[in-house]
Amino acid sequence: MTPDLTIGVVGPHDLVERVMLMGHAAAPLPCRLVAAAYRDEQEAADKVTRLGAGVDACLFASPVPYDLARRSGVLTMPATYVQLGGAALIAALARAALDERIDPRRVSVDVLNRADVEEAYADLGLPSGDVHSRDEPGATGTLTAFHERLARQGHTSGALTCMPAVADRLQTAGVPVVRIRPTSAAVRTALHTAALLGAHHRLEESQLTVVLVEVPTLREPVRRAAPRYWRDELRLSLHRLLVQEANRINASVTAVDDHSYMVTATRGSVATATEGFRVLPFAARVRDELGLAVEVGVGMGRTTHDAESHARAALARTQAGKQAQGFAVDREGRALIPAPRMPPQGGALKPKGVEVLSRLAAKLEGGDTVVDAENAGKMLGVTPRTARRLLRTLVDEGLAWPLPPNRTPQPGRPRQLYRLIVEKLGGR
Secondary structure, X not given: OOOOEEEEEEEEHXXXXXXXXXXXXXXXXXXXXXXXXXXXXXHHHXXXXXXXXXXXXXXXXXHHHHHHHHXXXXXXXXXXXXXXXXXXXXXXHHHHHOOOOOOOOOEEEEOOOHHHHHHHHHHHOOOOXXXXXXXXXOOHHHHHHHHHHHHHOOOOOEEEEOOHHHHHHHHHXXXXXXXXXXXXXXXXXXXXXHHHHHHHHHHHHOOEEEEEEEOHHHHOOOOOOOOOOHHHHHHHHXXXXXXXXXXXXXXXXXXXXXXXXXXXXXXHHHHHHOOOOOEOOOXXXXXXXXXXXXXXXXXXXXXXXXXXXXXXHHHHHHHHHOOOOOOEEOOOOOEOOOOOEOOOOOOOOOHHHHHHHHHHXXXXXXXXXXXXXXXXXXXXXXXXXXXXXXXXXXHHOOOEEEEEEEOXXXXXXXXXXXXXXXXXXXXX
């Protein structure tokens, strides 16, 4: 059974209470409503942040808190708001007509766009030429000043506002005011929309996603037989690291061949691990801990086969472009982000380590990057003991990787091998 949706209701206390009372009967799907009431619209973004990632959708009391939350960048889930035009505006005009101080033909209206205002007046057969409207969102003080100025200058007989705080201030200032409140039909429609948005979002988040990780170092042919174990050790270490990362996002890892791996997850979990498909997954940790560059392709699809096919297409695009462009492809075969960024480097390389690595790299023969203390000492012109200390320094600085000892039949301590990470020299 699919678990109930969770909808966060963000608005003033009276409207949140009203939605909560109507909620379960009005929503088209089983859902749980979470109240996030505020005293002022400026608190909307903070209320959304407090709701957290467990919310499938957000329902706002009006366009104002919705716009404030959207502009602040805290909306990571689908959201909608209760419409205050149409029937809600007509109901407010009817209440204004009952107030002897207010002439509905001479009022000021906030938040609603001009088209909605003119449509409502046309439906009532009233002229709207002397109706002043401001659809730009603003702070409570700004909107209060808009209404109060027009009333003091005699341009209007009263105000119609969508914001409770503005209504309170205008009443205190002695300006006749009617608050535009959503109708029950508008609340039901908004709840219906929020539930559908949340259900669609949950389906999108659970969409099957495949991540292909290839290691160029392991793909390259072996240049010489010795040492025998470092490639196997490297594969095991990489597989162990990927499993650890996959466990963080409830994914699974499968070795495809001797140089590539497949991670199977959901779209939501991969999106979280990649900052919304903007950072290559797993690349930072593989680079920092193993000194390896990886090529990554992410694909989505309705089946595992489709997701893997799209992941291979993304991987091919990455390999052909010389940079990580379009590394993620959706289930329709389109690149999600045209130019994702690589994770930031873990820190500047230390000059001493770079100098030692550069000297060793200049003496390497045949492209082999594996050395021991004896060979390194000969290259650097130092004793094996000093070379061993320098190699440990390279390991500490992330410029070399210790490999399993090369065990031989001869007695004595086996040789400790190190793989030099010459890729970190940049221009080489």
